[in-house]
Amino acid sequence: MTEEVKAHFNKLLQSVDGLMAIVITDRDGVPVFKVATEQTPELVLRHNFLGTFGLAANQASKLGMGTNKSIICMYENHQVVQINKSPLLLTFIASSDTNTGVLLDMDNCFKDILQDLQKVVTVS
Template sequence: SGSSEKQATQKPSVEGLHAIVVSDRDGVPVIKVANDNAPEHALRPGFLSTFALATDQGSKLGLSKNKSIICYYNTYQVVQFNRLPLVVSFIASSNANTVRVHRWYLALSSKCVLFTRSTTLQNSKPHTCTSYFCAPRMHFTWHMSECSPSSCAKNSQ
């Protein structure tokens, strides 16, 4: 039973994971964590925004709301998850374990809450501010500058 307890508390890891990007549906990054191996073009809004278009088209097939899209390329893979109005993108090497990427996402999303908060700018134009909040089962506090997917995963129990 000690082995199963260890597995339950062990944080998931993905060898070959290069970046995690939380972006809006236009591909504009809200939070980005990347290492030097992340392909630069895969971190750009033009690339990241294709998920929203593809998921909209996939939903029109009548099979219900699309949850994720996996794209394999020669040297890397992109696994994107639908949390509209946000998209969570994992960019990894092509030989990274895709199932582990999915498990990492599930662990991350169980520890963190994606939410949208609306405010008004001084010029009275409405503005929607989106943030990532990483404090499980606590009262909502504004943590945008203090929290990222990697720090959430490191600090979670």
């Protein structure tokens, strides 16, 4: 199954122009599964960077507007879109000119895979 999942992720990675990496992590930012191109900045794949979503989402929920579903960070050359799929986080790293709406909509492509991984992460 792992090879099938990796092939599926690689196909999705290539289907979006400018998408450099897809990472699934636990809520602490520890990678569970990832695919990345050579253009992906190494620092954004580290767990201390990926784990900042949990902290930011926690702070954002204190604004009284409900649970935070996603965070989009725009940088000079890159963007990072993180989507809360508790207990997992789905992260997309892309170039700054990639269509952000397409990235946000991609979480629908991961429903089945995330459901299987959620069972494993919840049990562990």
